[in-house]
Amino acid sequence: MAELSELPLKTRLFLAAYRWRRIDPVPWSPLRKPLRECRVAVVSSAGLTRPDQAPFDDDVRGGDPTYRILPADTELGELLESHRSESFDHSGLREDPNLALPLDRLKELAGAGTIGDVAPRHLSFMGSITATGRLVKETAPGAVNTLVADQVDLALFVPV
Numbered sequence: 394m395a396e397l398s399e400l401p402l403k404t405r406l407f408l409a410a411y412r413w414r415r416i417d418p419v420p421w422s423p424l425r426k427p428l429r430e431c432r433v434a435v436v437s438s439a440g441l442t443r444p445d446q447a448p449f450d451d452d453v454r455g456g457d458p459t460y461r462i463l464p465a466d467t468e469l470g471e472l473l474e475s476h477r478s479e480s481f482d483h484s485g486l487r488e489d490p491n492l493a494l495p496l497d498r499l500k501e502l503a504g505a506g507t508i509g510d511v512a513p514r515h516l517s518f519m520g521s522i523t524a525t526g527r528l529v530k531e532t533a534p535g536a537v538n539t540l541v542a543d544q545v546d547l548a549l550f551v552p553v
Contacts, residue, residue: 395482414525424546428507428508428547429507430509430546431546432508432509432511432512432545433512433545433547433549434511434512434516434540434543434549435494435496435515435516435549436516436518436551437493437515437517437518437550437553438476438518438519438520439474439486439493439494439551440517440518440553441461441463441472441473441474441475441493442461442475442517443461443463443472443473448475449475449477449519451477455522455525456519456522456524457519458518458519458522458531459519460516460517460535460536461517462515462516463514463515463516463517464513464515465511465512465514467496469490469491469494469496469497470490472490472494474486474490474493476519476553477520477521478521486553493551494515494551496511508547509546512540512543512544512545513543514539514543516536516540520553
């Protein structure tokens with residue numbers, strides 16, 4: 394994470410003027426069964442896509458609110474990272490995609506019996522969405538339906 398003073402002037406001015414939103418209460422639900430029995434999915438905001446998927450649209454004002462479905466058997470090295478923010482060094486995500494989509498770590502946890510199993514599909518959103526209305530009203534219900542259809546018990550959110 395960059396220090397504010399390291400960011401371009403345009404970004405610093407935007408952050409100073411941005412109306413940060415508070416969500417209260419935070420929507421969450423307690424686990425209904427032990428972690429060792431849970432199916433776990435990853436929801437990342439790294440803007441990851443597979444080569445056969447459309448890239449996120451940089452021209453959408455306020456940020457592209459869509460998401461991409463990433464099957465559990467996705468080769469992490471094939472993923473394209475296109476996060477639009479200039480506020481952090483992207484090289485780490487390119488070097489180790491597990492930082493943004495920790496599927497290898499999740500598979501290790503399933504193998505060790507720490508979690509029940511890995512969901513068949515995972516989700517990637519574009520982070521740094523500043524206009525969240527479409528995301529909340531239009532996109533989120535479809536994303537939730539995908540996870541429900543896969544019988545996901547727990548979603549691991551990986552903010553980038």
